[in-house]
Amino acid sequence: MLQQESVKAKWHLMAVSRVRDYSQLLKPNLSGMVVFSSVIGYLMAPGIDFHWGDMGMWQRIITLFAGGMLVTGGANTINQILERESDKLMKRTKLRPMPDGRMDHIEAWIFAIVTGLAGAGLLAFYFNVQAGLLSLISLLLYAFVYTPMKKIHPIAVLIGAIPGALPPLIGWVAATGTIGLSGAPGMLGLGGWLLFSLQFFWQFPHFWAIAYVAFDDYSNAGIRMLPTREKESRFTGLQCMFYSLILIPMAIVPRMIGLSGNIGMWLCLLCGVMYFVASVIFYRNNDHKSARRVMFASFIYLPVILLALIGDKL
Numbered sequence: 001m002l003q004q005e006s007v008k009a010k011w012h013l014m015a016v017s018r019v020r021d022y023s024q025l026l027k028p029n030l031s032g033m034v035v036f037s038s039v040i041g042y043l044m045a046p047g048i049d050f051h052w053g054d055m056g057m058w059q060r061i062i063t064l065f066a067g068g069m070l071v072t073g074g075a076n077t078i079n080q081i082l083e084r085e086s087d088k089l090m091k092r093t094k095l096r097p098m099p100d101g102r103m104d105h106i107e108a109w110i111f112a113i114v115t116g117l118a119g120a121g122l123l124a125f126y127f128n129v130q131a132g133l134l135s136l137i138s139l140l141l142y143a144f145v146y147t148p149m150k151k152i153h154p155i156a157v158l159i160g161a162i163p164g165a166l167p168p169l170i171g172w173v174a175a176t177g178t179i180g181l182s183g184a185p186g187m188l189g190l191g192g193w194l195l196f197s198l199q200f201f202w203q204f205p206h207f208w209a210i211a212y213v214a215f216d217d218y219s220n221a222g223i224r225m226l227p228t229r230e231k232e233s234r235f236t237g238l239q240c241m242f243y244s245l246i247l248i249p250m251a252i253v254p255r256m257i258g259l260s261g262n263i264g265m266w267l268c269l270l271c272g273v274m275y276f277v278a279s280v281i282f283y284r285n286n287d288h289k290s291a292r293r294v295m296f297a298s299f300i301y302l303p304v305i306l307l308a309l310i311g312d313k314l
Helices: 002-025 028-044 056-081 105-124 130-147 157-174 186-213 215-220 235-250 262-285 288-311
Strands: none
Touching: 002 028, 002 056, 028 157, 028 186, 028 262, 028 288, 056 105, 056 157, 105 130, 105 157, 105 186, 105 235, 130 157, 157 186, 186 215, 186 262, 186 288, 215 262, 235 262, 262 288
């Protein structure tokens, strides 16, 4: 009896451990934020009216979230497969399932293919083919272009910003069925691409601040993310200033095209100014503390502007 209970306990621990390993492959915290922007893109689209008691709407939101999590999780898993040797050299990644030897890459490949195709298929079947294809393109760009480029050239940040900015556009396409400017009256057809642009430019200071803070770890693994080879150069801070500055006038555009109202515009402006000020301080001080300030400002900026826009949707 005791032996049976011991075996059951052992299997339970193994199952829990395996679930934890798969969860690490999915990177739920990162994936959740990415997919959240996809849901916002869907809700911002014309003709989509959200009501708390609308069960059909909640079903669509949950389906979009699940499909997005599967696709993003597949991309993150492939990223970890291709970087499993590099991950052994970095403190923050060496305990991931593959570097730590808890999972082999064959099992991870199966998991990545199943989750990626299942997510894209779910979006294509439940919403439309365009949304499914766009999510698959995002996965391929992130996994097979951005990931290997990280060891070759800092242009990887630019490449990575494209799949990183696609989720809100995927949500918009899931709602409208089109990636172009149709599906909405007048200038409102630009809405999906505007959301893409906001998330696109937001990523550069975000990426570079993280790369500055983790510079030693990245260097040990041969990963090049900063726009300069020298960490001490102020050029990184200058670039952060440039890209965060772009977000300030862009905050007015949602109001101009009728995507959101005055409250959303002012909140986006305030967040843009906050992001820019943090980048200016980083440029002036050029130190670990100011880089972390930019990093945390980026964590605040994106969810706040997305909530501001959807909260003030016209």
